[in-house]
Amino acid sequence: AKNHKDISMAVIRRLPKYHRYLKELLDREVYRISSKELSLMMGFTASQIRQDLNNFGGFGQQGYGYNVEELYKEIQKILGLTTNYNTVIIGSGNLGQAIANYTNFQRFGFKLMALFDTNPKLIGMKIRDVPIFDIDELQEFIDENKIDIGIICTPKEFAQDIANKLTKAGVSAIWNFAPIDLKVPEDVIIENVHLSDSLFILSYLLSNQEE
Amino acid sequence: AKNHKDISMAVIRRLPKYHRYLKELLDREVYRISSKELSLMMGFTASQIRQDLNNFGGFGQQGYGYNVEELYKEIQKILGLTTNYNTVIIGSGNLGQAIANYTNFQRFGFKLMALFDTNPKLIGMKIRDVPIFDIDELQEFIDENKIDIGIICTPKEFAQDIANKLTKAGVSAIWNFAPIDLKVPEDVIIENVHLSDSLFILSYLLSNQEE
Numbered sequence: 001a002k003n004h005k006d007i008s009m010a011v012i013r014r015l016p017k018y019h020r021y022l023k024e025l026l027d028r029e030v031y032r033i034s035s036k037e038l039s040l041m042m043g044f045t046a047s048q049i050r051q052d053l054n055n056f057g058g059f060g061q062q063g064y065g066y067n068v069e070e071l072y073k074e075i076q077k078i079l080g081l082t083t084n085y086n087t088v089i090i091g092s093g094n095l096g097q098a099i100a101n102y103t104n105f106q107r108f109g110f111k112l113m114a115l116f117d118t119n120p121k122l123i124g125m126k127i128r129d130v131p132i133f134d135i136d137e138l139q140e141f142i143d144e145n146k147i148d149i150g151i152i153c154t155p156k157e158f159a160q161d162i163a164n165k166l167t168k169a170g171v172s173a174i175w176n177f178a179p180i181d182l183k184v185p186e187d188v189i190i191e192n193v194h195l196s197d198s199l200f201i202l203s204y205l206l207s208n209q210e211e
Numbered sequence: 212a213k214n215h216k217d218i219s220m221a222v223i224r225r226l227p228k229y230h231r232y233l234k235e236l237l238d239r240e241v242y243r244i245s246s247k248e249l250s251l252m253m254g255f256t257a258s259q260i261r262q263d264l265n266n267f268g269g270f271g272q273q274g275y276g277y278n279v280e281e282l283y284k285e286i287q288k289i290l291g292l293t294t295n296y297n298t299v300i301i302g303s304g305n306l307g308q309a310i311a312n313y314t315n316f317q318r319f320g321f322k323l324m325a326l327f328d329t330n331p332k333l334i335g336m337k338i339r340d341v342p343i344f345d346i347d348e349l350q351e352f353i354d355e356n357k358i359d360i361g362i363i364c365t366p367k368e369f370a371q372d373i374a375n376k377l378t379k380a381g382v383s384a385i386w387n388f389a390p391i392d393l394k395v396p397e398d399v400i401i402e403n404v405h406l407s408d409s410l411f412i413l414s415y416l417l418s419n420q421e422e
Contacts, residue, residue, distance in 0.1 A: 012415055016408035020392075056316040079411045080418025101305060104390055110414075148417065173417050175410060179315060181231075189420060191413040195404065196315060197227035197388060202288045202316060203321075204223055206359065206384050207291025209400060210268035 002023040007055045007078070014052060015075050026101045034065040082146065086147050087175075090162050091154035092117035092125075092132045095177055099151060100127040113145050142169035152176045163190075218266045218289070225263060226286050228253065232370035233283040246278040287356050293421045295320045297358050298386075302335075302365035303343045306388055310362060311338040324356050353380035374401075 021042055025033060035053070039046040043067050056074045065102065076082055087105075092115040092146045099105075100112055115132040117123060125132045133141060141147070150166035152174060159178035166174055174188035177183055184190050232253055236244060247265070250257040264277065267285045287293055298316075300307045305327040310316075324373055326343040328334060336343045344352060352358070361377035362386060363370050370389030377385055384400040387393055395401050 003414070016405065020405065020408075029221070037352060039389070046384050057281070063319065078415065080414040083412065083414075083418055085417065089297075089347065094305045094312060098305035099307055101407075105410060108411075108414075109316065110410065123226040148411060149348065149413065151220070172420070173413055175413055187420075189416045191409050193406065193409050194227065195310075195313070196319070197231075198323065198404050199316060200230065200292065200319075200358065201224060201225040202384055202386055203291040203294075203296065204226070204401060205400045205402070209292055209383070209398075 001019055010057055011052050012078075014044075015079055017074065018052070019081075020033070020073050022068055022075065025068045026072060031068050032065045033068055038066070081108050084111060085103060085149050086111050086113050086145060087149040087151055088113055088138070088141065088147050089115040089151045090117075090135065090138065090166070091152060091158075092119070092122045093153065094151035096151075097127055099177075100130060100199050103114055103128075110149070113147060114195075116141075119184060138165055140147045142166075142171060149173045149175055152178050156180045157164055220264055222263050223289075225255075229263070230283065230286050230290060230292075232280055233286065236279045237283060242279050244279055249277070258381050280318065283304055286329060288384070292319050295322060296360050297322050297324050297356060298360040298362055299324055299349070299382075300326040300362045301328075301349065301377070302348065302363060302369075303330070303333045303338070304308045307362075307364035308338055310364060310388075311341060314339075317387055321360070323351055328353075349376055350380045353377075353382060358382050360384045360386055363389050363393075367388055367391045 017048040021038065035049045038049050056071065056078070087110050089100055089112065096115055096117070100115055106112065112130050115127060115130060116135045117132055120136050122132050123134050148171065148186050150162075150171045150173070152162050154162055156178045156208070159176065159180050160171065160182055162177070163174055163182045163184055167184050167188050171188070173191070174182065175186060176190060176192045179196060180196060181192060183189060220276060232249065242275050246257040246260045249255075249260050253260070262385050264282065267282065267289070295364045300311055302321065303377070307326055307328070311326060317323065323341050326338060327346045327349050328343055333343050334345050359382065361373075361382045361384075363373050365373055367389045370387065370391050371393055374385055374393045374395055376389070378395050378399050382399070385393065385395060387401060390405060390407060392403060393401060
């Protein structure tokens with residue numbers, strides 16, 4: 001198997017999808033699968049799948065298929081899902097609460113330590129036993145707890161200020177849901193979720209179908 | 212310019228990002244930009260950008276750059292953002308309400324006509340003047356209003372049933388936020404938002420940085 005770092009980012013970006021389908025197979029107690037079957041499920045070509053999975057080596061056998069569990073575990077390891085991360089959510093409105101309620105993330109090692117907001121009606125509340133604190137306590141909370149990931153769920157106009165506060169307080173990564181591309185120091189990892197990008201692809205497909 | 216249909220899906224998937232950056236330039240009243248400047252902003256290579264934008268033809272001039280407004284308008288047209296779409300949201304919890312509050316979508320022609328839920332506490336409420344109805348009224352509402360897109364914001368276990376109801380009622384497309392890959396008839400367009408895919412990429416970057 002190649003060293004992770006030699007795997008191209010294009011392949012890495014496909015790994016969460018493999019991870020998702022392999023998990024589904026394991027849940028259905030399927031332990032062996034061919035590249036052709038995976039191809040039918042996932043909509044990638046079998047050759048693409050063989051090429052992708054070759055990067056991790058040793059799990060496919062000619063005429064016998066892939067060992068689903070080993071492949072799943074290897075992909076989990078590459079994606080860093082065997083580590084635990086402490087997270088905080090900034091912005092505890094509908095979106096922040098929706099993310100906090102998404103128990104799937106906890107299962108993969110992302111532990112939500114606290115939410116933050118400026119709204120006095122929200123401060124003091126709990127979401128699934130996780131408290132909502134005043135945003136003024138953010139720096140101190142990050143100092144006292146080892147927080148790896150800050151999740152920004154604020155309106156667009158506050159997002160850059162929050163990103164500055166998070167990086168100043170020393171978080172390693174930001175998961176940003178505000179519809180703006182944030183500027184952060186080079187050593188801070190940022191992953192933006194642009195919901196509209198996905199909606200616009202839907203719109204493209206819809207408008208081309210209707211023609 | 213090429214016919215839309217001859218543009219590869221890989222290029223199409225990058226268009227929302229171009230759209231986003233060109234919009235930002237227009238907001239800043241920048242009307243001309245070189246592939247090199249765009250490259251610095253967007254993190255694509257200048258050659259990738261020239262290659263992508265060549266598909267739409269005629270907006271780049273050697274030594275003079277691209278006409279931001281024309282390029283923006285052309286990309287809007289290709290993405291089908293010059294059309295209006297009627298949408299409904301099924302599942303009016305935190306996520307559904309967050310999407311309903313996202314006014315950006317309305318600006319690009321996605322009109323939210325109604326939300327639906329099974330929770331009696333939510334039914335009858337309004338989110339930004341849009342009513343929440345009982346899920347039992349879904350079929351009738353879609354019959355009476357021309358609904359193009361159903362947005363699924365329910366928990367995972369109800370999502371496939373809702374997708375069946377939506378396709379039976381005749382929507383053309385489904386935007387799915389439930390963490391499950393839905394099965395729909397071939398003529399129904401589906402775009403899944405898998406939030407965990409994005410989080411897992413963040414996790415990959417984080418775990419490789421820390422090594």
